[in-house]
Amino acid sequence: MSKIAEVKVLVETGKSKKVAAAVQEALDAGEKAQDILDAMIASMGVVGDKFSSGEIFVPEMLIAAKAMSKGVEVLKPVMSGDVSNSLGTCIIGTVAGDLHDIGKNLVTMMIESAGFDMVDLGVDVPAVRFVEAVKENDNVVLVACSGLLTTTMPALKEAVQTVKAALPDMKVLVGGAPVTQAYADEIGADGYASDAGSAAVKAKELVA
Incomplete structure (x- = not known):
């Protein structure tokens, strides 16, 4: 071998x-x-x-x-x-009102292992914080927003739309238990991933 x-x-x-x-x-x-x-x-x-x-x-x-x-x-x-060798920087966080981080942490590790530099904002992240983080870090090519509760889906929508309004060219990836491809399309996200493995694949696709 x-x-x-x-x-x-x-x-x-x-x-x-x-x-x-x-x-x-x-x-x-x-x-x-x-x-x-x-x-x-x-x-x-x-x-x-x-x-x-x-x-x-x-x-x-x-x-x-x-x-x-x-x-x-x-x-x-x-x-x-x-x-x-880096594909760029990815900002990741769980949206406002949501304190779940296990799924986000898995996704962080998988996207990092795909070749990105990761900036993890943690949980309960206000929409505007994603925009600030993009401006504070170098070579940001992707924002990943996680929402694990049905009640925080409006916050996910707000996060995506806030990023898109401030940074129209920024790619935004969303995921989480209640999130679907249809919802991702509806709120204007560029990509959706159902789990950590597919998040890494989708992240590479979005910045290719």
Whole structure:
């Protein structure tokens, strides 16, 4: 098995204690940092698909994401000179009136593992705060808004429309238990994702 293939398997199976050493071995063997990162991103894509289809659940997904982050820590110093490896910055938050963060945290890890720099605003985020965060951070290409309660769907609508009014070209991704593709279309979002795995895929599509 090649070193990169080994890294992929370790990420997919969530072997966080072994990933860092395997990534270092792959680098020592002459593999390019970007190729190793791409392999880990592909692994998290597989994990996301398994999560979407119900083969695995939140704990397994968190374990795989932790393993990936251990690998990324080894790559960061090597890749810091190469600015082109980031797809841009994504601002994420749970909308005003909603205190749920497990889903948002999963989505944050998955979008980060797809190659974005993440700025997490936390929960109960007022609509205008998303706009401020875009202005405060460099190279923001995506805003992701999460709403987990039916009662906070109006706040999700407000968040999307506030961002779009202030920043017409900004891509906005929405998701959460009560949210549907139809609702995302209705409120003017650019993308909708039903779970963390598809959020990472959609995020890349929106900024491609």
